[in-house]
Amino acid sequence: xxxxxxxxxxxxxxxxxxxxxxxxxxxxxxxxxxxxxxxxxxxxxxxxxxxxxxxxxxxxxxxxxxxxxxxxxxxxxxxxxxxxxxxxxxxxxxxxxxxxxxxxxxxxxxxxxxxxxxxxxxxxxxxxxxxxxxxxxxxxxxxxxxxxxxxxxxxxxxxxxxxxxxxxxxxxxxxxxxxxxxxxxxxxxxxxxxxxxxxxxxxxxxxxxxxxxxxxxxxxxxxxxxxxxxxxxxxxxxxxxxxxxxxxxxxxxxxxxxxxxxxxxxxxxxxxxxxxxxxxxxxxxxxxxxxxxxxxxxxxxxxxxxxxxxxxxxxxxxxxxxxxxxxxxxxxxxxxxxxxxxxxxxxxxxxxxxxxxxxxxxxxxxxxxxxxxxxxxxxxxxxxxxxxxxxxxxxxxxxxxxxxxxxxxxxxxxxxxxxxxxxxxxxxxxxxxxxxxxxxxxxxxxxxxxxxxxxxxxxxxxxxxxxxxxxxxxxxxxxxxxxxxxxxxxxxxxxxxxxxxxxxxxxxxxxxxxxxxxxxxxxxxxxxxxxxxxxxxxxxxxxxxxxxxxxxxxxxxxxxxxxxxxxxxxxxxxxxxxxxxxxxxxxxxxxxxxxxxxxxxxxxxxxxxxxxxxxxxxxxxxxxxxxxxxxxxxx
Numbered sequence: 001x002x003x004x005x006x007x008x009x010x011x012x013x014x015x016x017x018x019x020x021x022x023x024x025x026x027x028x029x030x031x032x033x034x035x036x037x038x039x040x041x042x043x044x045x046x047x048x049x050x051x052x053x054x055x056x057x058x059x060x061x062x063x064x065x066x067x068x069x070x071x072x073x074x075x076x077x078x079x080x081x082x083x084x085x086x087x088x089x090x091x092x093x094x095x096x097x098x099x100x101x102x103x104x105x106x107x108x109x110x111x112x113x114x115x116x117x118x119x120x121x122x123x124x125x126x127x128x129x130x131x132x133x134x135x136x137x138x139x140x141x142x143x144x145x146x147x148x149x150x151x152x153x154x155x156x157x158x159x160x161x162x163x164x165x166x167x168x169x170x171x172x173x174x175x176x177x178x179x180x181x182x183x184x185x186x187x188x189x190x191x192x193x194x195x196x197x198x199x200x201x202x203x204x205x206x207x208x209x210x211x212x213x214x215x216x217x218x219x220x221x222x223x224x225x226x227x228x229x230x231x232x233x234x235x236x237x238x239x240x241x242x243x244x245x246x247x248x249x250x251x252x253x254x255x256x257x258x259x260x261x262x263x264x265x266x267x268x269x270x271x272x273x274x275x276x277x278x279x280x281x282x283x284x285x286x287x288x289x290x291x292x293x294x295x296x297x298x299x300x301x302x303x304x305x306x307x308x309x310x311x312x313x314x315x316x317x318x319x320x321x322x323x324x325x326x327x328x329x330x331x332x333x334x335x336x337x338x339x340x341x342x343x344x345x346x347x348x349x350x351x352x353x354x355x356x357x358x359x360x361x362x363x364x365x366x367x368x369x370x371x372x373x374x375x376x377x378x379x380x381x382x383x384x385x386x387x388x389x390x391x392x393x394x395x396x397x398x399x400x401x402x403x404x405x406x407x408x409x410x411x412x413x414x415x416x417x418x419x420x421x422x423x424x425x426x427x428x429x430x431x432x433x434x435x436x437x438x439x440x441x442x443x444x445x446x447x448x449x450x451x452x453x454x455x456x457x458x459x460x461x462x463x464x465x466x467x468x469x470x471x472x473x474x475x476x477x478x479x480x481x482x483x484x485x486x487x488x489x490x491x492x493x494x495x496x497x498x499x500x501x502x503x504x505x506x507x508x509x510x511x512x513x514x515x516x517x518x519x520x521x522x523x524x525x526x527x528x529x530x531x532x533x534x535x536x537x538x539x540x541x542x543x544x545x546x547x548x549x550x551x552x553x554x555x556x557x558x559x560x561x562x563x564x565x566x567x568x569x570x571x572x573x574x575x576x577x578x579x580x581x582x583x584x585x586x587x588x589x590x591x592x593x594x595x596x597x598x599x600x601x602x603x604x605x606x607x608x609x610x611x612x613x614x615x616x617x618x619x620x621x622x623x624x625x626x627x628x629x630x631x632x633x634x635x
Contacts, residue, residue, distance in 0.1 A: 008622035012602035015574040027307035030585035068324035075316035088407035118276035141203040141256035152200040191274035215252040305582030329437025333387025337456035380498040382451035387438030445487035448500040471565040475572035486549025532586040549635040566615040
């Protein structure tokens, strides 16, 4: 190839350099390539369809898609939004202005929670990790203004100060649209920042959240309510559930709860009030006039390196498909996803699961007892392919008023979603529910239902095509399928059993050996320096275990194929991770994304497998060589 890059030195650049050299990132996006390109294609396609439905040139398939169309049209009405200006948020702003002490907040606790107004604590309903057929109440802290608590550490002070400077200028401008005087605005800003600093010292970092099984901390209602004082938790729950209040709360972040008394008390109540005002302004800004939308995006643009905002039409599409995800996903799947492809990929999933079982059986570090439980977990995996059969009944309850302001419509939708979530507490878990809609370009494994989801939108080139060779498809969607299955056995998923319950099904010795292999994977990525920063190997280990497993199982299938084309396999593996990012965005992802940077996803895993060395005659002198004793293969 003319680019002079040797495949033995850099698979990622060998495959992608020509595209990377020519590609230009759109001004309103932080990155392009790979997943991004497919998502853009789906977005363009569905924007066209929504416009046609809005104009009556395409039939709207059902009432819920029509609601999405109505929201799309409402959000596109810039003239209406500009005329309304700041006015739509004034009622909610007035509710915050009337808060002067903790007792005021306690009186409004339920109203604020169900309306989605800013609170110093997050309360919601989720599956009970120890009994995933039932729901539980889960409590955690609020988010910081900066993307992660790491930005508040001393070593990150330059980045912290620079970002807080941009953020503060933005908030000053947003406050200028209200009736607050300049002095009042300055006070609100200063107090909001003080409250944010306290939050940053209490809540988990992204790295801590990545060990999601540690969220399960059952705590008695009595103790939780005591630690949450002066907020009246028992009164809130009584207002919500009457006499049927839960006796136990799952505390996702115990450090936050223990420190809550230092966050909210009578002495610093004004800090919370100012913080809530600022949060309201920031969250509302995208839904107001074009001028306010521009101002409210200044911080996020700097954070991701964006040069411009998405057009109003794109914003309208994202609002419509975000709030009506399942109806739109169902429409996309039925309209654009073929049954032939669905059947083909489903068969591929079944083959990969079967091969995974064989690999588990031949595994050299597990005892027979643990192997059988791992195989049982594979037997129980539920495959969700393309799109669901039906939508959640929630969508039937959602209302889009064509005459209301966009902000009020979105807040009404949000309130209904919150109400629906809180009402689930006493209901059984619906395990048929999909966590991703059909038009989303992604895939996932749900550890608490032991299922894998492959939305229709990801089943496109380069991930998958009926026109691609089997080797290419295995290097693309096949490895992604293997990746998602491997999440059942990563450092988090391995702690859940075949029913998705938190349950240690490992023998002590097997668990010890697995933990050692996890440490080897951390070591392999530890300290890697990229132009935009250093990789946190512990933070990304679960995704690296999954990538490793995805490659291992698909290479096993390749070994049994008569026409296996390993070059095509590895080339397509590198192609699906092709991505060009803005430097600011790349830096941000190092702090908040549990996945390794794309270049490492392409280049690190192949060097763990013998097939890589045989296919390209990789030698000790080549950059993509590592010694056999340092190679890591877990599953």
